[in-house]
Amino acid sequence: MTATRVLVLNSGSSSVKYQLLDMRDGARLAVGLVERIGEETSRLVHTPLAAADPAKRERTGPIADHGAALTAVAEELSLDGLGLDSPELAAIGHRVVHGGLRFSVPTVIDDEVLAEIERLVPVAPLHNPANITGIRTARALRPDLPQVAVFDTAFHTTMPEYAARYAIDVETADAHRIRRYGFHGTSHAYVSRETARLLGKAPEDVNVIVLHLGNGASASAVAGGRCVDTSMGLTPLEGLVMGTRSGDIDPAVTFHLMRVAGMSADDVDVLLNKRSGLVGLCGDNDMREIRRRIDAGDERARLAFDIYIHRLKKYIGAYCAVLGRVDAVVFTAGVGENAAPVREAAVAGLEELGLALDSGLNAERSDEARIVSPPYARVAVAVVPTDEELEIARQTFALVAGESLE
Incomplete structure (x- = not known):
């Protein structure tokens, strides 16, 4: 055409x-x-x-x-x-x-x-x-x-039912479309494919954990180019600690706040989506400002950072278990691409999982896709800038031109 x-x-x-x-x-x-x-x-x-x-x-x-x-x-x-x-x-x-x-x-x-x-x-x-x-x-x-x-949800439709289903009454779930859908799918699709290219392999030959860390944040386990698990669920609230969203939380917190604090469902919705996460923990959702405060000795900012990293480590470990074999853990989006301390802290202590960072490579600033782990690391750690607009354009053009995206 x-x-x-x-x-x-x-x-x-x-x-x-x-x-x-x-x-x-x-x-x-x-x-x-x-x-x-x-x-x-x-x-x-x-x-x-x-x-x-x-x-x-x-x-x-x-x-x-x-x-x-x-x-x-x-x-x-x-x-x-x-x-x-x-x-x-x-x-x-x-x-x-x-x-x-x-x-x-x-x-x-x-x-x-x-x-x-x-x-x-x-x-x-x-x-x-x-x-x-x-x-x-x-x-x-x-x-x-x-x-x-x-x-946004399309890339995650390959999740098996045991990963997508919540353990609630099936009839109620089906009647109200309650299941885990996942989001940021165009980013996870683009980054997982680019990571395979960075490794010099075909997407179907690579298992990747993608960490999309921006103000909204999500993780995905991608096996051979197909998503098999992701951290966001029915809505983008589930999963990692985010800029203003709580991520994973005991659902009974909602009932407790409604009964004890007199909050309405809308009040709790606003609390968990707009007044939680990093901004709820320390008043800032800009990772650069949080790191500046930590360097100045701010304990509240330090705790917020530690909670953020703790949740991130849990998902890395969980997805290593889900995938069995991991070829790369890749960081993307605003925080993932630019915050070297986040990458360093997320990987620290995970050497038994085959993860390690080269501190010099990790500290370098670049707009290019790159590997920041040492040659001896069993699992590559990569930084791959996401490009959701290019991914949307590629998928759109491939469809109307009758071409394969690959």
Whole structure:
């Protein structure tokens, strides 16, 4: 096919992030963000990376809704000769957070697919509605163009039932779609594949533990390119300690707070999702600031860090047991890629599992995928920058071009 460009859209409740990529080489032609949609202080920041002068352009002022936001994005792209009406645009790829069990692969969006994404709103009330709005708006702007949904949950649909099921009454679970779905799937898919490439092996020959550590954080056990377990569950709340989310917690804490503290279900929801994790433990969810406070002797920051690392070690150990043989443990996302002390602390003491770090390699800053373990380590420790937008674009283009992603 002659059209080789893909526009990637990530629609939030009051924002739209976008990237335009050329799939001949994965080059970014333009990136941008529209934020505070629906407010008087709306803002669009656009960077034409393919231009001779790739300087940012900024618009401020009211942008009423997602339709107005995407219209403004189209106008900015047109100024660079990259408009939505270009014959070189092959498709629009949409990040959709929840695909349930039905959507295990990227899917061309039609009315039936959109209706199913809407039916999943009860299990993703914060994310799917915004994703749906972006899809509807983009379809209205380019009804003739393939629109593809790439689901955060899709990579994790290969989990066996014994890993995906919660041990609750089966009829109740099935009636309300209660099971472990996992999230950050595009990142785990991209990073596990890139890790195999870094090791010089095919994805089907490699077992990898992926640690996606950002403000949201998740771990996955990937056997031969297929996810067999992941830390997030029905929602992104389960699992690792995160910036503002508690991660794993005794579910009876919820009942206790409702009975003893008089908190409502909504109160507990806000507590566990927005006032817990690192910010709940020490008041900061920026790992750089937490490390600065630790260096200054702040014991509260030290405890928060230790809790974070303790949970991380537990998942590394658990997934070593799940996989049996581990070829690499890989760190990615904002904290995983940039916080050398987190990597050092997470691996420390796990020598019996075959893990070790080269302190010099670990301390180096780089934007490249790299191994930071010594040659003698039985299990490689790697840092692989994630690229969820490129992964969405790759999956979108492969689908509309009829090609294999590999």
